[in-house]
Amino acid sequence: MAGNTSVPGATVVSRSLALLFAFDDAHRRLTLSELARRAGLPLPTAHRLVGELVAGGALVRRAGGEYVVARRLWQVGLLAPVETGLREIAAPFMNDLHATTRATVHLAVREGTEVLYLERLSGRASVPVVSTVGSRLPLHATGVGKVLLAHAPAEVTTDALARLARVTPYTITRPGRLREQLERIRRDGYATTVEEMTLGACSVAVPVTAGERVVAALGIVVPSLKRDRGRLVAALQVAARGIGRSFAG
Amino acid sequence: MAGNTSVPGATVVSRSLALLFAFDDAHRRLTLSELARRAGLPLPTAHRLVGELVAGGALVRRAGGEYVVARRLWQVGLLAPVETGLREIAAPFMNDLHATTRATVHLAVREGTEVLYLERLSGRASVPVVSTVGSRLPLHATGVGKVLLAHAPAEVTTDALARLARVTPYTITRPGRLREQLERIRRDGYATTVEEMTLGACSVAVPVTAGERVVAALGIVVPSLKRDRGRLVAALQVAARGIGRSFAG
DNA sequence: ACGCGCCTTTCACTGAGTGGAAGGACTCTA
DNA sequence: TAGAGTCCTTCCACTCAGTGAAAGGCGCGT
Incomplete structure (x- = not known):
């Protein structure tokens, strides 16, 4: 890594997941800065990762700049063996x-x-x-x-x-x-x-x-x-x- | 990148998502090699990424070496606004x-x-x-x-x-x-x-x-x-x- | 014994990822 | 109209996280 202070053990994967898991029942729509804050990431980093998650079909950006979980992730989630x-x-x-x-x-x-x-x-x-x-x-x-x-x-x-x-x-x-x-x-x-x-x-x-x-x-x-x-x-x-x-x- | 032939435009995020999206209704349990094949990734790369996805709580490794979608991802998926x-x-x-x-x-x-x-x-x-x-x-x-x-x-x-x-x-x-x-x-x-x-x-x-x-x-x-x-x-x-x-x- | 699937680890190389800094858009309060 | 507060976006020099061929281990069928 370059820049500066980076949390040790923070891979791109773990950071992306932190962004996905930033959503919960009380936070179904999140702005970029909320996402960054909740995932514990610097804003520019969150900006890029969220962009890639959107490109990959995991998140959707709505009018107004809010992000929500995408339909595709709903489909995958339903495959989990949950009782x-x-x-x-x-x-x-x-x-x-x-x-x-x-x-x-x-x-x-x-x-x-x-x-x-x-x-x-x-x-x-x-x-x-x-x-x-x-x-x-x-x-x-x-x-x-x-x-x-x-x-x-x-x-x-x-x-x-x-x-x-x-x-x-x-x-x-x-x-x-x-x-x-x-x-x-x-x-x-x-x-x-x-x-x-x-x-x-x-x-x-x-x-x-x-x-x-x-x-x-x-x-x-x-x-x-x-x-x-x-x-x-x-x-x-x-x-x-x-x-x-x-x-x- | 190092090693060798890498698909252009393949970021870590997009590859991780390819692994998650490798699951579907007919493939709810996948082995590492199946995951690698379906996501179009070299085996060692898939091995590491899948390991990180498991560590991050997105996938679960079951006895027998099969991977399934984790409960945590089920929870996130349910937050998607799907009609x-x-x-x-x-x-x-x-x-x-x-x-x-x-x-x-x-x-x-x-x-x-x-x-x-x-x-x-x-x-x-x-x-x-x-x-x-x-x-x-x-x-x-x-x-x-x-x-x-x-x-x-x-x-x-x-x-x-x-x-x-x-x-x-x-x-x-x-x-x-x-x-x-x-x-x-x-x-x-x-x-x-x-x-x-x-x-x-x-x-x-x-x-x-x-x-x-x-x-x-x-x-x-x-x-x-x-x-x-x-x-x-x-x-x-x-x-x-x-x-x-x-x-x- | 040998081959053929699996999975795992290693390791030298390098470009993908990083995040401070800077800037733009917009909304408030003064 | 300026100033301070959000927000989001872009830039870019630095470097370490990510890469994947190669090699090795394990189990199974022949």
């Missing part, structure tokens, strides 16, 4: 659940100390839902997250409890309180949230169990839990049992 | 269609002279279906494809008719015959295929029209069309009209 079997099996059960509850239905797995959303069926738009397929959220503030956390190895729990970020005024941030809840979730077989991630949204979630292992969490988002919590839990458990059985067999 | 509005609007209509027909339901758009599948709901597994979300197929051999071709600009039609690849013994390969069919499709408002893409699979498809423009095609795949073609066409048209209306408004 393919589980998702395929879960689809019809999720459809049923969606039909009977008319709520937003989620299928998610744990990835480190975050929930990774695998699948989503949108419900009535009146309930605000932040998660999208492929997005990650903290474990402690969502229904599916708490289920997954309740069934995670001890070191994950310790790790997650160490930093309970506040999202809304109702997010659980006291480790003791959450630990208590996780206990209850294991005992009752389901988790609930009340405006812990999004104001105006409540959720119920249950584990999907294949054999002994918790392989995923199934959840729904509703405006309120006051009325039919029991019915929702029952519907979820039926679906989760169906998925688990099909998945194990 | 997002259309897909969201179409989802509930597709669900209804799926429930009433129990068939595989497709939503697709045209990309050049190919169909690009945007969304799919799997039906009974007994009917073989080759398309997956994100995959592309030739326009002339699928139901959704023929619909899109029937409503495509003249130059696209000319282009597509020039090379009608045979897929099965029933694929239409005579331009005159296809042109005739396209005429009929425009007149009747729907297209059918009988084992033209996959043996044992038939399909029906209709255009999704917003205002005057055909923005997509909606189709289903069934084992046979002998019995209830009329019912299927009607169900498809209801759904397509619903999508089109919601999309335009």
Whole structure:
């Protein structure tokens, strides 16, 4: 290299990937300088690399100078084996659940100390839902997250409890309180949230169990839990049992 | 560069992308030499670049030495704006269609002279279906494809008719015959295929029209069309009209 | 034993990649 | 109207990251 200060171990490839991975659910459109900042690259370098990524069909430059992920990368990304079997099996059960509850239905797995959303069926738009397929959220503030956390190895729990970020005024941030809840979730077989991630949204979630292992969490988002919590839990458990059985067999 | 013969205009970025784009629906797992061959790179070069792509989290090396697209790239790919509005609007209509027909339901758009599948709901597994979300197929051999071709600009039609690849013994390969069919499709408002893409699979498809423009095609795949073609066409048209209306408004 | 696929490592060469510096376009605030 | 703040773009001298032929290792079939 020439110029000056260059981060050691920074190859062209790793830099290009840093640029691609600068996009996330909250940043689907980025300007050049945002890209450079988020990827930790000098502006002229980012300028050239982004130009090549556009030429190569990985990014698209939109009117206004904003960059977005290109359709071609969408196609390649869809080839990744992301719990393919589980998702395929879960689809019809999720459809049923969606039909009977008319709520937003989620299928998610744990990835480190975050929930990774695998699948989503949108419900009535009146309930605000932040998660999208492929997005990650903290474990402690969502229904599916708490289920997954309740069934995670001890070191994950310790790790997650160490930093309970506040999202809304109702997010659980006291480790003791959450630990208590996780206990209850294991005992009752389901988790609930009340405006812990999004104001105006409540959720119920249950584990999907294949054999002994918790392989995923199934959840729904509703405006309120006051009325039919029991019915929702029952519907979820039926679906989760169906998925688990099909998945194990 | 050093070594020897290097393709001009081949930067590290473009080569890395060539490696990523070497994956497609028929090649979800590739060995190093396959990757090198498909990307047009010397083996040692591919070896190093692939290593960096793995280190960067874009690819994963599986036991057995095969590479697959990594979860991280899946996440980024999902951020691409691929007819997002259309897909969201179409989802509930597709669900209804799926429930009433129990068939595989497709939503697709045209990309050049190919169909690009945007969304799919799997039906009974007994009917073989080759398309997956994100995959592309030739326009002339699928139901959704023929619909899109029937409503495509003249130059696209000319282009597509020039090379009608045979897929099965029933694929239409005579331009005159296809042109005739396209005429009929425009007149009747729907297209059918009988084992033209996959043996044992038939399909029906209709255009999704917003205002005057055909923005997509909606189709289903069934084992046979002998019995209830009329019912299927009607169900498809209801759904397509619903999508089109919601999309335009 | 030999050949033929795979994958991996080495290494001398050099041009592709680098990024500070400079400049242009545009929008604010003074 | 000047000045300071964004943003993006281009230039260009320096040099090290990238290159790929060659060679070597491993496994398998014959």
